[in-house]
Amino acid sequence: MSVDSKYGLRTVSRISLSRQAIISNSPVLIPFPIIVAPTTLTIAQNEDLKELEDVSCKGESVVAFTYIQGFKPEISLEFSVGAPELDTFTHGRLLASADDVDGFVYFEAVMNTTAIAARATATAGYEVTAQDANTHPEIYYIDPITKLSKQVAIVASAPTGDQITVGAHLAITLSDTLAATGSTIRGWIPCTFATATIITAELLDVVAVKAMGIDFNGKFAGFQARNCSRLPAGQLGTDPKREVKLRVLPDPNDGTGLGYQFYYTNQQVAC
Numbered sequence: 001m002s003v004d005s006k007y008g009l010r011t012v013s014r015i016s017l018s019r020q021a022i023i024s025n026s027p028v029l030i031p032f033p034i035i036v037a038p039t040t041l042t043i044a045q046n047e048d049l050k051e052l053e054d055v056s057c058k059g060e061s062v063v064a065f066t067y068i069q070g071f072k073p074e075i076s077l078e079f080s081v082g083a084p085e086l087d088t089f090t091h092g093r094l095l096a097s098a099d100d101v102d103g104f105v106y107f108e109a110v111m112n113t114t115a116i117a118a119r120a121t122a123t124a125g126y127e128v129t130a131q132d133a134n135t136h137p138e139i140y141y142i143d144p145i146t147k148l149s150k151q152v153a154i155v156a157s158a159p160t161g162d163q164i165t166v167g168a169h170l171a172i173t174l175s176d177t178l179a180a181t182g183s184t185i186r187g188w189i190p191c192t193f194a195t196a197t198i199i200t201a202e203l204l205d206v207v208a209v210k211a212m213g214i215d216f217n218g219k220f221a222g223f224q225a226r227n228c229s230r231l232p233a234g235q236l237g238t239d240p241k242r243e244v245k246l247r248v249l250p251d252p253n254d255g256t257g258l259g260y261q262f263y264y265t266n267q268q269v270a271c
Contacts, residue, residue: 073248082242118171125170139187
């Protein structure tokens with residue numbers, strides 16, 4: 001058969017990453033949310049090429065024969081922005097919803113009043129309970145004279161000097177002394193969140209990759225690797241970019257022996 005010279009995956013327009021799981025004793029694929037298509041998709045065959053050396057008639061070492069000893073295919077995906085579940089490829093763990101999660105709430109306020117209003121429902125801090133010295137909140141302000149941080153003590157009521165009360169829903173009462181400083185008070189308050197998404201101890205297992213796009217003739221083209229495992233890659237930070245690297249595992253049905261397959265359909269793209 002002849003092959004159109006315009007074949008080739010020109011652009012990746014959609015991608016699917018799914019993890020394999022067993023639910024009710026049956027294998028299922030659970031998709032990761034993908035906000036945008038990857039900016040790059042790279043497949044490296046990583047051939048292990050064996051070279052057999054010989055000696056020429058001039059006594060020089062030469063390569064007499066080569067053969068492929070094996071493959072370690074690898075997929076690299078780069079995203080301009082990632083959903084939280086893409087971070088599982090960096091953690092190597094799964095995310096899940098959890099109840100009664102221990103954490104903290106940060107607050108800051110100018111000390112020009114003795115009363116700071118409680119947080120409203122569905123606002124960070126609403127779940128804070130009344131605090132005392134045993135709950136170990138970290139509250140301080142910068143002394144305007146010494147420029148050093150000064151710890152603020154927690155009392156149950158009637159604060160004086162460097163004291164405050166922290167009530168339910170992060171309602172705060174300051175002493176007259178503190179309210180007269182005009183400084184900014186800052187605090188990290190322990191809080192138990194009713195629900196939150198957290199990193200779990202469950203390991204990320206086998207992952208399937210599917211990608212669709214167009215070839216250089218503007219026709220539908222695709223890529224599939226059904227069995228992949230995570231490789232260490234990328235990092236987490238304020239930059240929204242995310243990187244995913246996967247090792248392609250053997251797939252007896254791929255038709256290539258490489259663990260993945262490209263296909264060029266010569267069909268129009270339908271969205």
